[in-house]
Amino acid sequence: MTKVAIVGLGWSGFSPEVVDMSFREMMFKAAQRAYEDAGGLDPRRDVDAFISCQEDFWEGISIADEFAPDPIGGAMKSVYTVAGDSLQCVGQAYAMIKSGLFDVVVVESHGKPSDMLTLHDVMSMALDPISLRPLGLANIHALAALEARAYMAKYGVGPQHLAEVVEKAHRAGLRNPRASYAGRLNAGDYELSPVVVDPLREADIAKFVDAAVVVVLASEAAARDLSDTPVWVEGVGWRTETSTLELHDWAFPLHARMAAEDAYRQAKIADPAKEVGFAEVDNRYSFKELQHIEALGLAPRGSAAEMLLEEPSTQAAACPSTSAAARWPRGSPSKSTASPD
Amino acid sequence: MNRVKYFQEVMEIEAYVYTAGPIGTRWLQELKNGRLTAAYCAKCGKLFLPPKMFEPETFEEAVELRPIDDVGVVETYAVIHRGFDGEELKEPVAVAFIRFPGVEGGLVHYVKAKELRVGMRVRARWRPVEQRVGSITDIECFEPV
Secondary structure, eight states: OOOEEEEEEEEEEEESOOOSOOHHHHHHHHHHHHHHHTTSOOHHHHOSEEEEEOOHHHHTOTTGGGGSTGGGTOTTSEEEEESSOHHHHHHHHHHHHHTTSOSEEEEEEEEOGGGOTTHHHHHHTTSOTTTTGGGOOSOTHHHHHHHHHHHHHHHTOOHHHHHHHHHHHHHHHTTOTTOTTOOOOOHHHHHHSOEEEETEEGGGBOOBOEEEEEEEEEEHHHHHHHOSSOEEEOOOOOOOOOSOGGGSOSSSOHHHHHHHHHHHHHHTOSOHHHHOOOOOOOOSBHHHHHHHHHHTTSSOTTOHHHHHHHSTTOSSTTOTTOSTTOHHHHOBOSSOOSOOO | OOTTTOOOOOOOTTOOOOOOHHHHHHHHHHHHTTOOEEEEOTTTOOEEESOOSBOTTTOOBOOEEEEOOSEEEEEEEEEEEEOTTSOEEEEEEEEEEEEOTTEEEOEEEEBOOSSOOTTOEEEEEEOOGGGOOSSGGGEEEEEEO
């Protein structure tokens, strides 16, 4: 079975509001960059299939999948859309190439939340229509805040730990040209940040950005043709939580733990805390960074916060996820988790 | 707003109906009657809340609702001070996840209490009969026992 590599990466946006391009042009610009990065690949000739991550409500266009092909060079070719995060699509592309039926697969994802004038309504429409939506929550972040408190109460995590995560992420973002919200924060700045949904302050919640990302994946033979520096994908895993929020574990992201175990198994990683040198974790909320470090097995459950305080300035060691790649200073483009960092 | 560069569109996302389904309809009817119920899975013998026709662990079809006590325990809570766009609410609103003894899952609902804490026992405050419509909001909120 062939190996799979990432051979090209392109991006567009990563700013709070992209004012001069629609999401379709942002897709096009990200694709141009990715194809150039993949050795000048011609999508009309060299790509076997395309996957686009999108959801109609986020687009403001119904049946938005029909808008997917043209901006990425996929018209009249094999294109499908996944209503999920871009990392899911990377997993899909990986499986397609592993099957032997495809040599080069392109993954595109984008989000332009600045276009959405009723973003909170759209997000509220994602809630269960019987048990949750009728409550009319004034702020959808309340659900994350419920998770935050459950995690913090169970594992003794305090606001000082969240402040440290926020400070570190913003500081790291200064080295990332795509991090719109990077800055030098200190504990005092954190405390001045208004409480939005206790226990979360405004600084604990990643702000949105407009962004598009395109990733080119290839089989081993194609990768060696297209790139001198392919990045090999050794394992992929994803798990979807129960759709009933009330039945999920509020204190720990078991889905992330199980997905990581799947990926580690494929990559033959037995002890991630020792073997993984670098990790980029989703930290759309401050506490999520701590949770995900633990879910990835990089720190024992409930211990990431203390480890962070003990080594606040390091990027390696037990918490290698603290690179310039953090979501927070970069912002959250809603669908484009696959980052160009 | 430059009307050539941008133009506003409206997507009527609120103009839908949702079919409550066999279990959901009965659950809502019971709420209207002032009774909290949970679905019973005949395969694993567990009660789960909110009820669905499909038990997520066993994939068994749930056909039975059983009454449960409307006294639960706050497993976690959050206090909303500001809306999604940063606007300050007139007064903070507390929302909690409440677990009920012997039941998988629970309910997310509002709690009115002077001091909230994890582990606090709370009871449903039901709306007057004439105000109930068959909704989770027939429970106005939960209060300390």
